[in-house]
Amino acid sequence: TGNHWGYGKEDGPSVWHKNYPVAQGNRQSPIDIIPHQASHDPGLGPIVLNYDQCTSINIANNGHSVVVEFEDSDDRSVIQGGPLDNPYKLKQFHFHWGGKGCHGSEHTVAGNSYASELHLVHWNAVKYKTFGEAATAPDGLAVLGIFLETGDDHRWLHMITDALYMVKFKGSVTDFKGFNPKCLLPSSLHYWTYLGSLTTPPLHESVTWIVLKEPIIVSEKQLGKFRMLLFTGEEEDQRIRMENNFRPPQPLKGRKVRSSN
Ligand SMILES: COc1ccc(C[C@@]2(O)NC(=S)NC2=O)c(OC)c1
Numbered sequence: 001t002g003n004h005w006g007y008g009k010e011d012g013p014s015v016w017h018k019n020y021p022v023a024q025g026n027r028q029s030p031i032d033i034i035p036h037q038a039s040h041d042p043g044l045g046p047i048v049l050n051y052d053q054c055t056s057i058n059i060a061n062n063g064h065s066v067v068v069e070f071e072d073s074d075d076r077s078v079i080q081g082g083p084l085d086n087p088y089k090l091k092q093f094h095f096h097w098g099g100k101g102c103h104g105s106e107h108t109v110a111g112n113s114y115a116s117e118l119h120l121v122h123w124n125a126v127k128y129k130t131f132g133e134a135a136t137a138p139d140g141l142a143v144l145g146i147f148l149e150t151g152d153d154h155r156w157l158h159m160i161t162d163a164l165y166m167v168k169f170k171g172s173v174t175d176f177k178g179f180n181p182k183c184l185l186p187s188s189l190h191y192w193t194y195l196g197s198l199t200t201p202p203l204h205e206s207v208t209w210i211v212l213k214e215p216i217i218v219s220e221k222q223l224g225k226f227r228m229l230l231f232t233g234e235e236e237d238q239r240i241r242m243e244n245n246f247r248p249p250q251p252l253k254g255r256k257v258r259s260s261n
Pocket residue numbers: 065119121135141143197198199200201202203207
């Protein structure tokens with residue numbers, strides 16, 4: 001019905017263009033990042049994250065992913081530097097992941113997928129009045145992408161996976177206060193950056209992507225808890241496991257990927 005979309009055979013990424021023609025645009029995401037083709041730009045400074053005062057509000061299942069929302073009414077948690085001309089405010093973070101033991105990241109590196117990818121979404125509150133307005137502007141959003149690789153347990157991810165049972169069904173939301181996402185960062189902030197888009201409809205071409213080179217390590221057990229989430233609501237007959245909620249890489253269309261040192 002209408003603009004319904006998903007990740008299945010009938011409503012997945014290969015048919016999104018029917019309702020969202022920008023899906024075939026010139027700055028779509030994700031992409032396959034080819035490290036040795038990325039241009040090293042000495043003018044590209046480090047990214048600076050100030051997450052110390054950040055205030056998470058809730059965690060929700062929106063039927064496509066699990067999302068942690070932040071209070072963005074003040075300048076408490078911002079990303080700046082690197083390719084960004086302004087500070088961008090943290091709005092939410094969410095994940096994309098695969099099925100059991102297989103790929104699940106959106107960006108790939110030289111054709112290789114990771115098990116999952118975390119997106120920390122920030123918006124340019126200097127130039128735009130609301131997140132919604134920023135989400136449609138070419139310099140409106142900055143998304144920090146972090147790869148998740150399977151290995152040992154992540155010492156802090158349990159704070160999120162322990163809450164997932166509360167948001168099993170599409171449309172469920174629960175309080176989630178005091179979580180600081182800096183505990184999900186890898187040790188190095190070296191990154192690739194390029195101009196792209198949202199990776200789900202409406203696929204707005206409004207994202208300056210900053211993809212960290214170093215993945216974080218999480219266990220298969222922790223990732224498995226994401227797969228107990230459902231795409232479907234409590235009132236629906238069908239119970240469809242939330243997994244493989246990732247868009248495959250899109251054509252580069254001549255874009256340059258730059259690399260921090
Ligand atoms: C209208 O504004 C939107 C809509 C969807 C998303 C989510 C997403 O499509 N974008 C990325 S990035 N990953 C995704 O799944 C969004 O996030 C910035 C902003």
